[in-house]
Amino acid sequence: MIRPLFLALLLGSAASSAAAQELLIRGGTIYTGVAEQPTAEVVLVQDGRIAYVGPASGVPEIDYAETLDLQGATLFPGFTDGHAHLDGIGWRELTLNLEGSTSVAEAMARLAAWAEENPEGPIVGRGWIETHWPEARFLTAADLDAAAPGRIVLLSRSDGHAVVASSAALAAAGVDASTVAPSGGEILKGPDGSPSGLLVDAAEQLVAGLMPQADPEALREAYRAGFRVEAAYGWTGIHFMSAPWRDIPLLEAMAEAGEAPLRIYNSVTPDGAAALIAGGPRSVADGRIITRAIKYYADGALGSRGAALFEPYADRPETTGLMQITGEEIIPLYEAALRGGIQVATHAIGDRGNASVAEWYQQALNAVPAGDRPHGADVRWRIEHAQILRPSDYHWFKDLPIIASMQPSHAIGDLHFAPARLGDARLDGAYAWHSLVDMGVIVVGGSDAPVERGDPLIEFYAAVARADLEGFQGPDWRPGEAVDRATALKMFTLWPAWASFREDELGTIEVGKRADFSAFSVNLMTAPVADILNGRATLTVVDGVVVYRAESPMRIAP
Known part of the structure; x- marks a missing residue:
């Protein structure tokens, strides 16, 4: 027996209790993220896992399933914000x-x-x-x-x-x-x-x-609000950067209580480094909250002229930016993380900041051989932002290798002031998504919300258009660094899964993987680029549970 399923916003414990044993999703184009089978007509979910993907004619015989009609919306593997707060x-x-x-x-x-x-x-x-x-x-x-x-x-x-x-x-x-x-x-x-x-x-x-110190219930409400916003945008997971170490027990408790509707992969503040290294990676609620990384800062931001540059700022020649840490301070911390099996993510925006981090990573990796690391050579260390690079430093990302965790919306906002800050020559290595991908580098897409709005449709648009929200690009903004749509999809699905060591469970719609899906009213793979910004999330599913559904999908583009 198959019957329709009418679901609206389902967050917290209600979402956990609403899980269907079997869920059939159909009624729109389904992009799997798998090259050999890029699209499908239906997906069958059983116990939170994908049981079937393919044509409607091939759906296995089932005694009972809820049916979820996409009503013309387009379904994708769950979108993950690879860098947000x-x-x-x-x-x-x-x-x-x-x-x-x-x-x-x-x-x-x-x-x-x-x-x-x-x-x-x-x-x-x-x-x-x-x-x-x-x-x-x-x-x-x-x-x-x-x-x-x-x-x-x-x-x-x-x-x-x-x-x-x-x-x-x-x-x-x-x-x-x-x-x-x-x-x-x-x-x-x-x-x-x-x-x-x-x-x-x-x-x-x-x-x-x-700063006012929030009481525990106010803090919990802030996290509830964050979950509501992100689910409604269509994110199924977040790589939580600079997650306060003191908040990890709260997030874990929320997950155990069914109040964490999205997947959270924590990269904690440095004050938690010693404890995380000593205790090892943490995971609760069947992997709903995972804490496995530490976030450090190498420099500041470009807009406030804190990003560390090799040469002075073009619009303020008395400064080259601000380094937040030295090699003498950070390399021993990197080595300790290697020995403890903990991933490292380091904020670096300026070319000097990025080059410094790459060199420090190399020194730490050389000092701690793979045999002395719990996970061997597979450390998957990251640079967060990697915004301004010297092209001569691209090789670090391939050779070590380093994950480039980048936020496309930064480029379309920064294009209005970055040329003044940097001058034309340094734009050759600015927001260089395409160049890094061409070298085989994993480029994880994120939003850096609340620095940016945090809408996945804005991020996808920025990656493929490399123009601001009005379509302006400017003559010096290196349009060749835009990526194609298939690459953009990986930046928000498969590559964040890989960067969090979960590519076997997440990132594509394949049999056996977890049933995480994001649906949008606009077809990101075929719609005119400008129309992407007119879309909205219509459905967010995590572990086979609908955690958000728009009242009316309002399909707007083919």
């Missing part, structure tokens, strides 16, 4: 969100409204970026003071590598004209030597103590 995504929903603000004036109007609605306590927000503002400048303490007089205000730039603090916040933290920036940080100052309010990279720690 789940806690930040959740907090973005619960705090002042300055995304999309078009000017200093608009951003400050939002702050003033928030301050009026929330009259007590510090004000925390994120998402502003000055590159499109008519004022063409960073926010300052004076801006915040005028919008929220006397309040402690901390507003992070969209990249998370700079925060602007109000005068009250600076005073509370003891930051004044005499304060010396910590190594790897910068305190921007005005003509009179007083802090402007902007603190870059390591200098952000000067005001970290002013």
